[in-house]
Amino acid sequence: xxxxxxxxxxxxxxxxxxxxxxxxxxxxxxxxxxxxxxxxxxxxxxxxxxxxxxxxxxxxxxxxxxxxxxxxxxxxxxxxxxxxxxxxxxxxxxxxxxxxxxxxxxxxxxxxxxxxxxxxxxxxxxxxxxxxxxxxxxxxxxxxxxxxxxxxxxxxxxxxxxxxxxxxxxxxxxxxxxxxxxxxxxxxxxxxxxxxxxxxxxxxxxxxxxxxxxxxxxxxxxxxxxxxxxxxxxxxxxxxxxxxxxxxxxxxxxxxxxxxxxxxxxxxxxxxxxxxxxxxxxxxxxxxxxxxxxxxxxxxxxxxxxxxxxxxxxxxxxxxxxxxxxxxxxxxxxxxxxxxxxxxxxxxxxxxxxxxxxxxxxxxxxxxxxxxxxxxxxxxxxxxxxxxxxxxxxxxxxxxxxxxxxxxxxxxxxxxxxxxxxxxxxxxxxxxxxxxxxxxxxxxxxxxxxxxxxxxxxxxxx
Amino acid sequence: xxxxxxxxxxxxxxxxxxxxxxxxxxxxxxxxxxxxxxxxxxxxxxxxxxxxxxxxxxxxxxxxxxxxxxxxxxxxxxxxxxxxxxxxxxxxxxxxxxxxxxxxxxxxxxxxxxxxxxxxxxxxxxxxxxxxxxxxxxxxxxxxxxxxxxxxxxxxxxxxxxxxxxxxxxxxxxxxxxxxxxxxxxxxxxxxxxxxxxxxxxxxxxxxxxxxxxxxxxxxxxxxxxxxxxxxxxxxxxxxxxxxxxxxxxxxxxxxxxxxxxxxxxxxxxxxxxxxxxxxxxxxxxxxxxxxxxxxxxxxxxxxxxxxxx
Numbered sequence: 001x002x003x004x005x006x007x008x009x010x011x012x013x014x015x016x017x018x019x020x021x022x023x024x025x026x027x028x029x030x031x032x033x034x035x036x037x038x039x040x041x042x043x044x045x046x047x048x049x050x051x052x053x054x055x056x057x058x059x060x061x062x063x064x065x066x067x068x069x070x071x072x073x074x075x076x077x078x079x080x081x082x083x084x085x086x087x088x089x090x091x092x093x094x095x096x097x098x099x100x101x102x103x104x105x106x107x108x109x110x111x112x113x114x115x116x117x118x119x120x121x122x123x124x125x126x127x128x129x130x131x132x133x134x135x136x137x138x139x140x141x142x143x144x145x146x147x148x149x150x151x152x153x154x155x156x157x158x159x160x161x162x163x164x165x166x167x168x169x170x171x172x173x174x175x176x177x178x179x180x181x182x183x184x185x186x187x188x189x190x191x192x193x194x195x196x197x198x199x200x201x202x203x204x205x206x207x208x209x210x211x212x213x214x215x216x217x218x219x220x221x222x223x224x225x226x227x228x229x230x231x232x233x234x235x236x237x238x239x240x241x242x243x244x245x246x247x248x249x250x251x252x253x254x255x256x257x258x259x260x261x262x263x264x265x266x267x268x269x270x271x272x273x274x275x276x277x278x279x280x281x282x283x284x285x286x287x288x289x290x291x292x293x294x295x296x297x298x299x300x301x302x303x304x305x306x307x308x309x310x311x312x313x314x315x316x317x318x319x320x321x322x323x324x325x326x327x328x329x330x331x332x333x334x335x336x337x338x339x340x341x342x343x344x345x346x347x348x349x350x351x352x353x354x355x356x357x358x359x360x361x362x363x364x365x366x367x368x369x370x371x372x373x374x375x376x377x378x379x380x381x382x383x384x385x386x387x388x389x390x391x392x393x394x395x396x397x398x399x400x401x402x403x404x405x406x407x408x409x410x411x412x413x414x415x416x417x418x419x420x421x422x423x424x425x426x427x428x429x430x431x432x433x434x435x436x437x438x439x440x441x442x443x444x445x446x447x448x449x450x451x452x453x454x455x456x457x458x459x460x461x462x
Numbered sequence: 463x464x465x466x467x468x469x470x471x472x473x474x475x476x477x478x479x480x481x482x483x484x485x486x487x488x489x490x491x492x493x494x495x496x497x498x499x500x501x502x503x504x505x506x507x508x509x510x511x512x513x514x515x516x517x518x519x520x521x522x523x524x525x526x527x528x529x530x531x532x533x534x535x536x537x538x539x540x541x542x543x544x545x546x547x548x549x550x551x552x553x554x555x556x557x558x559x560x561x562x563x564x565x566x567x568x569x570x571x572x573x574x575x576x577x578x579x580x581x582x583x584x585x586x587x588x589x590x591x592x593x594x595x596x597x598x599x600x601x602x603x604x605x606x607x608x609x610x611x612x613x614x615x616x617x618x619x620x621x622x623x624x625x626x627x628x629x630x631x632x633x634x635x636x637x638x639x640x641x642x643x644x645x646x647x648x649x650x651x652x653x654x655x656x657x658x659x660x661x662x663x664x665x666x667x668x669x670x671x672x673x674x675x676x677x678x679x680x681x682x683x684x685x686x687x688x689x690x691x692x693x694x695x696x697x698x699x700x701x702x703x704x705x706x707x708x709x710x711x712x713x714x715x716x717x718x719x720x721x722x723x724x725x726x727x728x729x730x731x732x733x734x735x736x737x738x739x740x741x742x743x744x745x746x747x748x749x750x751x752x753x754x755x756x757x758x759x760x761x762x763x764x765x766x767x768x769x770x771x772x
Binding site: 029030090091092093094095096103105117118120121124125253254255256272274303314315328370382384385387439440443444445447452453454457 | 479481482485488489492493495496520521522607608611614615617630631633634635636637638639640642644645646657658660
C-alpha cells in the first residue's frame with residue numbers, strides 16, 4: 001500500500017497552534033490497559049493493589065472489601081453477585097486511577113476460557129496488556145516447564161489484536177521457595193513461547209500482587225530483578241498509534257442534511273464519521289465507495305471548529321463539492337493518480353484517478369470465535385465493517401490454531417473460543433485491508449443472523 | 463504519590479485528556495442518531511446529563527438535537543433541578559418528554575409498600591412504560607463506570623431484552639468501535655456515552671466548558687440532620703425523626719436524584735474549580751457519601767439493573 005503524499009499536513013497547518021490543529025495528542029489520553037491470563041493468577045488482586053497503592057480506593061469502597069478484618073483486594077473489581085458467589089471474574093470491569101504522570105483505564109478481563117469473548121472485548125480497545133502468570137502453578141524446577149493454556153491463548157489474542165505492548169507479570173513469587181530461580185526459568189519459557197509464536201514482549205516483570213512487591217515501587221534485587229516496577233513501566237508505554245501514514249479512509253457514520261434557507265449552501269449535506277486512516281483536507285480528491293464516484297473535499301468540520309484538515313482518530317464532518325449519492329456505511333477514500341498506461345481503445349473510458357483503497361469481496365481472515373454456536377462453513381452471517389452491514393458467507397475453515405502447540409490443524413468448524421483461519425465471501429465489495437496494515441479497514445465483526453449475537457472478531461489477512 | 467496527596471500539583475492538573483473523552487462521547491451520540499429509529503436521551507437536569515448535552519450540542523450543533531429528551535419524574539425532585547431542566551431544554555429548543563411515577567401509581571402499575579418509600583426504584587416501571595408508549599429503541603443515559611461496581615461491568619451499548627432486563631452474564635462482546643446495534647422486536651439498547659468519564663473528569667469538563675448547573679451543586683446553607691454518617695436534608699418528604707437535631711450546614715450535592723435518597727456533603731465549594739479540588743481530596747466515593755438506597759446490599763444496583771433500572 002503506497003502512502004499518499006497529498007495527505008501530508010500543509011505548511012500552514014504546521015505553523016498553527018498545535019492545540020488547535022492537533023487536539024488529540026496521544027499522550028494526553030488515558031492509557032487503556034487490560035489484565036489477563038489464567039483464572040486465579042491474581043488479576044483482580046493486582047488491580048486492587050494498583051488502586052489501593054495509588055490511593056484510588058476511597059474509604060467506603062475499602063470498607064466494602066473488608067470482612068471480619070480481612071481485606072480481599074479482588075472484591076474491588078468483581079462487582080456481579082454471580083462473580084462473588086463463584087469467586088471468579090465473568091465480565092470485564094473497567095476501573096480508573098491516575099498518578100501524577102498519567103491517567104489509566106483498566107479493563108479487568110476474565111481468565112476463564114468460557115469468557116474469552118469478554119477478554120477479547122477488553123483487548124480490542126487496549127493500548128497495553130498485562131498477562132499475569134502464576135508462579136505457584138508452574139513446575140518451575142523443571143527446565144521444560146509447561147505454560148498454562150490461557151497464558152498462551154491470551155498472549156496470542158493480544159498479539160492478534162495488535163495491542164501495542166504486552167507485558168508478562170510473573171505473580172506470586174513471594175510464595176515460592178526460590179523467587180530468583182523461579183522467575184529466571186519462567187521468564188525463559190515465556191520468551192521461548194513468544195519467539196515461537198512471533199509475539200513481541202515489551203517486558204517481563206516479577207510481582208507479588210498480594211504483598212505489593214514491585215507493583216508500585218520498584219524493589220531492586222527482588223527475584224533477581226533490577227528493572228522498573230510495573231507502574232513505572234506503565235508510565236512509559238505508548239498509546240495505540242492511529243493509522244495516520246496511510247491514504248485517507250473515512251467511513252460515513254451519519255449523513256446530516258441541511259434544508260434551512262438561511263444556510264448559504266442550501267441542500268448541503270455533511271458526512272460525519274471518524275477518520276479511519278490517513279488525513280482529510282480541503283481540496284483533496286476523493287472517491288466514494290462503493291459507487292466509485294469522485295469528488296473534491298470542499299469543507300472539513302470538527303465539532304467546534306473548521307480546521308481544514310483532520311487525521312486518523314479524529315471525528316469530523318466532510319462536505320463535498322458536488323451532489324453525490326452517499327449514505328451511512330459508504331466510505332470516502334483518497335483518490336490516487338492512475339499511473340497505469342491506458343490502452344488506446346480504452347482511452348475515453350479511463351478514469352483520471354482510482355481509489356487508494358479498492359473494494360474486495362473475497363477475503364482471508366483470522367477469526368476469534370466467541371459464540372456458543374460454532375462457526376460453520378456455508379452459513380451466512382452479518383458482517384459489520386466500519387458502519388456498513390454486509391452479508392458474509394464463510395466459504396471454508398482453512399485451519400484452527402492449536403493453542404498449545406501453535407500448530408495449524410484441519411477443522412470443519414470453529415467452536416467457541418477457537419482461533420482459526422477462514423475464507424469469507426462478502427455480498428458486496430468493501431474496502432478492506434490487512435489488519436496489520438490498517439486497523440479499521442482490517443477489522444470486522446460477524447453477527448449471528450438469528451440471535452443477533454456478536455459471534456466473531458475478524459482480523460483480515462488479505 | 464498521586465495528586466490526591468499533593469494539593470500543590472493541582473495548578474498543573476492537565477485537562478487535555480478531556481478531548482479524548484469528549485471525542486468518544488460525540489462519536490457514540492452520533493452513532494445512536496444514525497443507527498436507531500427512535501432514540502431518546504434521558505435528561506434529569508443533573509451534572510452528568512448536562513455534560514452529555516454539551517457533547518450533543520457539539521455533535522449536532524445548537525438547536526439540532528436529533529432525538530427528544532426524556533425525563534422519568536419520581537415527583538420527589540429538587541425544585542432547582544426541575545426548573546433548570548426545563549430551562550435548559552427550552553434554551554436548546556429540544557423536545558422534552560416527561561413521564562411520571564405518579565401516573566404509574568394512578569394506573570396501578572406501581573404500588574408503594576409504604577407512602578414514604580423511595581420512588582427511585584420504581585422509576586424502572588415508568589421508564590419501561592415510556593419505552594413501550596413511544597417504542598423507543600435506544601435510550602441514552604449518563605451513567606459512568608466509576609460510579610458503582612455493577613456499572614463498571616456494563617457495555618457502552620447495553621442490550622436489553624423485551625422485559626427491559628440487563629443480562630450481565632450474556633453481554634454482547636464489544637469490539638473496537640464496531641457497535642452491534644441489531645435488535646429483535648420489543649428489545650432495546652441502553653447507551654452510555656460517558657461510560658469512561660470519572661467524577662473528576664465531569665467536574666474538570668464543567669469547569670473547562672463553563673457549563674451551567676442547578677444551584678444546589680454549589681455551596682448553600684441547608685437544614686439537615688445527621689443520620690448514619692450521612693447528612694439528610696430536612697424537607698417535607700424527609701422530616702427529622704424523633705430526637706434528631708436539625709442543624710444548618712454549608713453543603714452541596716455531589717449527585718442529585720430522588721429527594722428521599724439523596725444527601726448533600728459538607729462543602730464551601732462555590733465554583734466548579736473548587737469542586738475539582740474537593741474531588742481530588744475526597745475520601746469517600748460519590749455514591750458512598752450521598753446515596754441511602756445503595757447501602758442495603760452489595761448487589762443492590764445489579765439487582766435493580768436486572769429489573770430494568772438505568
